[in-house]
Each structure stands twice: as structure tokens, then as C-alpha cells.
Amino acid sequence: MAFAAFGSATPAKTSGPVKSGGRVALFLLLPGLAYLAAFFLTPLISLIVTSLQVPSVSGGYGTYDYALAIGNYWDVIASYYPQILRSFGFALVATVFALLISYPLAYFIGVTARRWPLLQGLMLTLVIAPFFISFLLRTFAWKQLFSNESWIVTTLQSLHVLSPDQYLVGTPFMVIFGLTYNFIPFMTLPLYTSLERLDIRLLEAGADLYATPAKIFRKITLPITMPGIISGTLLTFIPIAGDYVNASGDFLGGTGTAMIGNVVESKYLVQNNYPAASALSVLLMGAILLLVTFYVRRSGTEDLL
């Protein structure tokens, strides 16, 4: 449901006569599901197998033998708990900011602008416009706009908000700023889908009963749009927790901002330490699965798609 926001979201549920045609359904489902089994499920198993490997006895750089080294997990947790905590901390803060920025915007597009469908469509296009330009170019643009010589930084320094040797790029603030910016559309679209369906008459009824606007929002709007808030939060939190571009030293990050993704990348692609990289990925996946389970418990599997 949440993800329908990315396409032509038509909430109508006028499904046709549901047939129980076993063979046709099988023919339609099998190729795609087999593909996912081969290139999504099997790789996850591969990842778990790799995470338990030990360095090869025969030596050889970047070669590993099959083993059941559960200890790999304790090792990566002991060495990288700051990065693990930072990933979830950054993801939490950036998700909250994205929600606070997106909600009024989604409300404006979905409720206030309802009378003008064309305007609504154009505003939605503006929300997804950042998707059409490379994610990396956008992030790099922020780096330039906030660079040490930029007028933003020099102004802040002359106002004594920043001390003369203090800069923005490379700080946790900048990484969170970038993460928030990059994932705002993932928050706004699901919020829009649920706000778009909000029945105005309910708000009018609340006002007729002398509820204050704050109370109307808390008692009516917020509970009704909760599904949108939950899916937007998931859609934002998950990719942020695994991101490594924003926190990378070549983009908005610095020495003290590395997240899980940065460690996985350098372990996997630079140091060829596949077991450690895989163990960290499995840990990240485990945490995300817990979140998804919570979501499924709340809304069931039918609403997933």
C-alpha cells in the first residue's frame, strides 16, 4: 500500500472476480518468484554463510574457508558498535526531521490543493523531481553549498554561530542534513496517499463540536493518517540506516561520521574482508526485519504491496 505511492496510486479496490485458476496463476507467478528466489533469497543465505567463514588456512589474501565462526559477530559488534549506534541514531533523527518537514507539505498537496487536480499533479512532480537527477550529484551540490569557503559558512562564522576554525562539511549535522534531504520524497509520498483520502467532513464535524484545531488534528487527522506515517517512516528509516554516500568523506561526512554502510563498503570492496562485511550486513538486515515484523503485525501482509 505504502509503496503504491510511487506509481499511479489508485486506491480503488474493485478487484475482478477472483478465480482459482491454479495453472494460469502458476505460469504468471513462477518466473518472477523464481527470479527473486535465485537473486534475492539465495544471496541472503550466501551472506549468512559468508559471515561465518574464517581466513583460509592455505593463506592467500581475501580467501576464506567455510566454518561456523559465530565469533565473527561478536568481533564486529565489539569493533564497530559506534558505527552501528550512529547509523540508527542518524536514521532516527533524520526520519523525524523528514516527517516534520513532509507532513505539512503532504497536507497542502493532498488536502488544501484538492480542488485543483492539475496543480496537485504538478506539485507531486516537484516532490519527486529530485529523483530525476542523480542522487550523488544532489548530495555533492549540498557539499559545495556548505563548503568551507561558501557564504553560508563565512556568514555563520562572522555571526559567531561557528567559530573561525569550525566548518559544516564533515560534521554529524551535515550528514543528517543530507540524509533528511535525500529521503524526504520517500516520506512525503506515502503521507500524501493517506492525506489525499482524508474525508474533510470529519474535520468539519470536529469543528462543529467546538474542538480546537489542535484537538481536531490530534484526534482525527493524525489517527486517520497513521498508516501513511508508519509506511513513510519505514521507507525513510530503512534506506537511511544502510546509506553510505552521505556519510562518506568525499561527500558530506568526515572522520567521525562513518555509518554501517561505510564499514561494509570498505570491508567488502577495499579490504576484501568478506566475513566481517557480511556479518555487519546480516546484523543490519536482522534489525530491519524486526521493524518489518512489527509493521506486518500491525497491518497484515495484504497491505504490504
Place this chain on the structure above:
Amino acid sequence: MKSFSLGRFALPVYAVIAFVYLLIPIAYTFVFSFNNSLKTNLIWRGFTLDKWANVCQQQGVCEAFGNSILIGVISTVFATTLGTMIAIALVRYRFKFRSAVSLLLFLPMATPEVVLGAGLASQFFSLGAQKGIATIIIAHIMFCLSFVVVTVKARVASLDPALEEAGRDLYGSPSQVFWKITFPLLLPGIMAAALLSFALSFDDFIITNFNSGSAMTFPKYVYTAAARGIPAEANVVGSGVFLLAIAIVISIQVRSAAKAKRLRRS
């Protein structure tokens, strides 16, 4: 949020500010595509159209761009075909293990890209597969598939089954009914899914980085160049793609708005 109390203007003003914020880095990228820059593109050195006219003179930009287009097109064709089939089955047929199927389709969207990337890389490694364009395409089909299912499914669900029944009543064969009625009605949804899939593939960096070996794609080119400064030619490619995509989306919207107006009048 409360349009009653905050006054009529607070929300529209807020929306304008939010849109400006969303568009700033895009505008920056666009403006600096006209910069008469030297090796790096950090300081404004005056306006020029050179970079637009001679994009390919910058080594590697056009090759990376071409690879990204190739990968995007092939991945989109496969992902859209497989995803559309699944979407039709999900809406129209009852079958066992339905919630397991939903979960299998949902999980790739809920898995962080590093995990997808590292997982596939481990699998290619243990299979001894050489990483390159082919492995990138395999990866892209995998993560685009679920997004296609979601997009097309919404369209199938809103399709009036009476139209297909009418086709059958007129003795249309199942394949005639599908190709003459169902498919044309689903086409807008399938096109939307294909566009989405292409956009996802074209802009993917993280999964690609794990499975590309030495093959270059446009995002990978930008990432590699970032260490020493991104050349203005990369801004040209990014801005060009942006303008094209926006033009396509807006023309689709204006067209469908005009169509809706005509329908209301008649």
C-alpha cells in the same frame, strides 16, 4: 497543518519554501553545468555552453552514461514483464501461500541496499562469476521487480472486469481478450512502472558498486570523480536527464488532465 487557524497563507508559504529547499541542489547542478570550469567544478568562472556542446570530450562521462542507459533499458524490459505477470496473478487469482508471496515481493523493497549489494556480490563470488555489466543487470532486475508489481497492481485492481466479460461474451478467445482489452487498459500502469524501473536502475549506485567489477555506470563515475572534484560534464548529463524526465512526466500529466476535462464535459 490546521488551515483554519494558521491563516490562509501559512501553508502555501510553507509549501513554497519546502519546494525551494527540494529544488536548490538541482538548480545548483544545472547552473554549474554552464560553468567555464577547468579540471574541477568548484568555483564559478563564467558562463559557457562548451560543456553542453562537447560533453563527450571529458573522458569516461559518455561511456558511463551509455552503460547506464543500456543497463536501464534491459533491466526495465525484464523487470516490467515479470512484474506485470505477477501483478495480474495477485489481483485476479486466488492461490495458496498468498501472504508468503506478498512477503517475498515486499522484502526486497525493505532491504537496505548495502545488504542487497553485498549479498549478491557474495553469491557471484561463490559462483565464480565475473562481475561486469551482466551482473549489474541481474541485480537491477531484482530490485526493480517489486516496484513494478506495486505500480501495475494498482492499475489491475481498478480495471472493470465487466469489460473482459463483454469480450468473452462476444466469443473472444482468452488471448484475444487479453491483448485487445486487458493489455491496452493496463498500458498506462505498465508504462508508469517501466519509467519508475528505468529511473531506479539509472540512479542506483550502492548495489551497482558492489556488483560492477570494473564496469562504469554514470552514478559510479560521479562517486569516483567526487574524490578529486566532479567535472562540469557530469552536471551536463545529470541536468539533461532531469529536463527530459520532467518534460515527459509533465506532458503525461497535462494530457491526462485535459482528457479528464473532456470526459467531464461530454
